[in-house]
Amino acid sequence: xxHPAGLSSDLIGRESEAVLFEVERxxxxxxADAVQDQTPECVRGDLAxxxxxxxxxxxxxxxxxDLARVxxxxxxxxxxxxxxxxxxxxCRVRVADVYQRKGxxxxxxxxxxxxxxxxxxxxxxxxxxxxxxxx
Amino acid sequence: MTGPVLAARPDxxxxxxxxxxxxxxxxxxxxxxxxxxxxxxxxxxxxxDDETARAVGLEGVIAHGMLSMAFLGEYLCWLAGPESxxxxxxxxxxxxRPGDTLTCRGRVKERTTGNAGRRLHLELWAENQRAExxxxxxxxxxxx
Numbered sequence: 307x308x309h310p311a312g313l314s315s316d317l318i319g320r321e322s323e324a325v326l327f328e329v330e331r332x333x334x335x336x337x338a339d340a341v342q343d344q345t346p347e348c349v350r351g352d353l354a355x356x357x358x359x360x361x362x363x364x365x366x367x368x369x370x371x372d373l374a375r376v377x378x379x380x381x382x383x384x385x386x387x388x389x390x391x392x393x394x395x396x397c398r399v400r401v402a403d404v405y406q407r408k409g410x411x412x413x414x415x416x417x418x419x420x421x422x423x424x425x426x427x428x429x430x431x432x433x434x435x436x437x438x439x440x441x
Numbered sequence: 442m443t444g445p446v447l448a449a450r451p452d453x454x455x456x457x458x459x460x461x462x463x464x465x466x467x468x469x470x471x472x473x474x475x476x477x478x479x480x481x482x483x484x485x486x487x488x489x490d491d492e493t494a495r496a497v498g499l500e501g502v503i504a505h506g507m508l509s510m511a512f513l514g515e516y517l518c519w520l521a522g523p524e525s526x527x528x529x530x531x532x533x534x535x536x537x538r539p540g541d542t543l544t545c546r547g548r549v550k551e552r553t554t555g556n557a558g559r560r561l562h563l564e565l566w567a568e569n570q571r572a573e574x575x576x577x578x579x580x581x582x583x584x585x
Contacts, residue, residue: 340480341511345518356514373485378506382530
C-alpha cells in the first residue's frame with residue numbers, strides 16, 4: 307500500500323459515466339426543509355437551493371475509500387442559472403487531482419473532484435469543485 | 442414577501458467594505474442531520490451515529506460541512522435572490538456540532554458593473570455562538 311488512503315495519482319483524469327438526474331419538486335422541498343432554507347421559491351419547490359447539486363451522486367470507477375476517514379476540505383459551485391423543478395441535468399464527475407501532503411495529522415491525501423451539469427442541449431448549468439481530505 | 446435584501450440598495454451602500462445584514466439560523470439538531478443525510482444522500486455515519494463518530498476519534502456526531510454551506514447558499518438567495526447567485530466557494534475550517542447555532546455574515550469585497558447590472562464580490566462566513574468562524578468563503582451575486 308503506497309499511502310494511508312490507498313489512492314494514487316493514476317486516478318487523475320478518471321471520470322464517472324454521464325448520469326441523467328431529474329430535478330424533482332419534492333426533492334427540492336425536502337432539501338429546503340432539511341436545511342431550513344426560507345427562500346420562497348425553494349420552499350415551494352420551484353427553484354433548487356444553491357447547494358442542491360450535492361444530491362447528484364456518482365461513482366468513479368476505481369475510486370473507493372473509507373467514508374469515515376474523509377474530511378470535506380472545501381467546496382465551490384459556479385452557476386449559469388439556478389436549477390428548476392423539472393430540469394433534466396446531465397452530470398459527470400472527474401478526478402482533477404490527487405496529491406499527498408504532510409499535515410498536523412500526518413500524511414494526508416487530497417482528492418480534487420470536478421462535477422459539471424448541463425441541460426439536454428449541452429448548455430452548462432453549473433459546475434463544482436470538491437476538495438476531500440483523506441487521513 | 443419583499444424582494445432580495447440588497448436589490449434596491451444604492452451603490453454607496455454596497456461599496457467595498459460594506460457590512461452585509463446577518464442571517465441567523467436555528468440551532469442545529471441531530472434530527473436536522475438525519476434529515477440532511479436523507480435529503481442530500483450523504484450517509485456518512487459520522488454525521489448521524491455517535492458510535493461511528495467516536496470510532497474515528499470524534500466526541501460525537503458532527504454536522505455535514507455542506508449543511509453550513511447550504512446556510513450560506515440561503516444567505517446569498519436572501520441577499521440577492523435565487524436567480525442571481527453566480528458562485529459560492531467555501532472552506533470548512535471548524536467542526537459544527539448539534540446544539541450549535543450558526544449565523545451567516547459577510548461584507549462586500551468589490552462591486553463591479555457588467556452587462557447584467559451590478560455584480561458584488563462578497564466575503565462571507567458562518568460563525569457559531571462563540572463567534573468562531575466555522576465555514577468561510579467568498580461569492581459572487583448579481584443585483585439589479
